[in-house]
Amino acid sequence: MTQATPARRGPDDRRRELLAAAVADADENGLRAVTAATVAQRAGRSKALVFHYFGSAHGLHGAVARIAIEELDAALRAPESVPPAERPTRIAHAYLDAVAEHEAIWRDLWGGALVDVDTDEMLTAVRESLVGRMSLSATSIGFTPTPRLAALARGWVALAENLTATWLTHDGGSAAGRLTRDDVESLLVASMSVLLPELPDPPRSTLAGITGAVGRAEDGSAG
DSSP states (O other): OOOOOOOOOOHHHHHHHHHHHHHHHHHHHOGGGOOHHHHHHHHTOOHHHHHHHHSSHHHHHHHHHHHHHHHHHHHTOOOTTSOGGGHHHHHHHHHHHHHHHTHHHHHHHHTTTTOOHHHHHHHHHHHHHHHHHHHHHHHHTTOOOOHHHHHHHHHHHHHHHHHHHHHHHTOSSSGGGSOOHHHHHHHHHHGGGGGGGGOOTTHHHHHHHHHTOHHHHTTTOOO
16 A cells, blocks of 8 residues: 655744744743754754744744743733633733743743843733723723823733742742742732722722732722
8 A cells, every 4th residue: 555645744834843842942941042953953853944934043032932922911811701800810820820831931031031122012012901901991890090090000010020020030039938829929919909099999899809908998098
């Protein structure tokens, strides 16, 4: 019997194969360590093919970063079926899942490694998308978001990134003093109390209950 000839892989399939190898390499060794040579070796292809599809090491790093950023953005989109009172904890958990999935990549990105204009613009777009969805949530309950609330939301997003980066890079002194994932998740939710002064009731009371700031929210103050 004549053996069937395997179907020829198209350009999109070959690019996906190489990109998957690059992401796996970055997940194991960090974004800094990814080169055309390491990707070619992992994928069983030539360096020339890697350069053909990604142009340069710079293009390769950008493509890997894009995968991690897109997955993070998807994780931050809570399904509409999730009740508003459950969304903060659901999003915090999904966010940390997405970061942990590509921990070495995020450690390098938030550590300032290999961030170019395109990658920085993508990260900015994800941040603004999250702020926009927070504003949209306020609108959906009949509250018109204020510029002050948007500013606080951006501040919270920056705090969330810095807190997560501290966890990933193990900044915090001795091993005993380092943050655990559970620490980070609870701190992310609790830190949303920064939004309380700009919210009316009932969303203020709802968020206060979620963040554990009930006592501080009674007079509309987060201080």
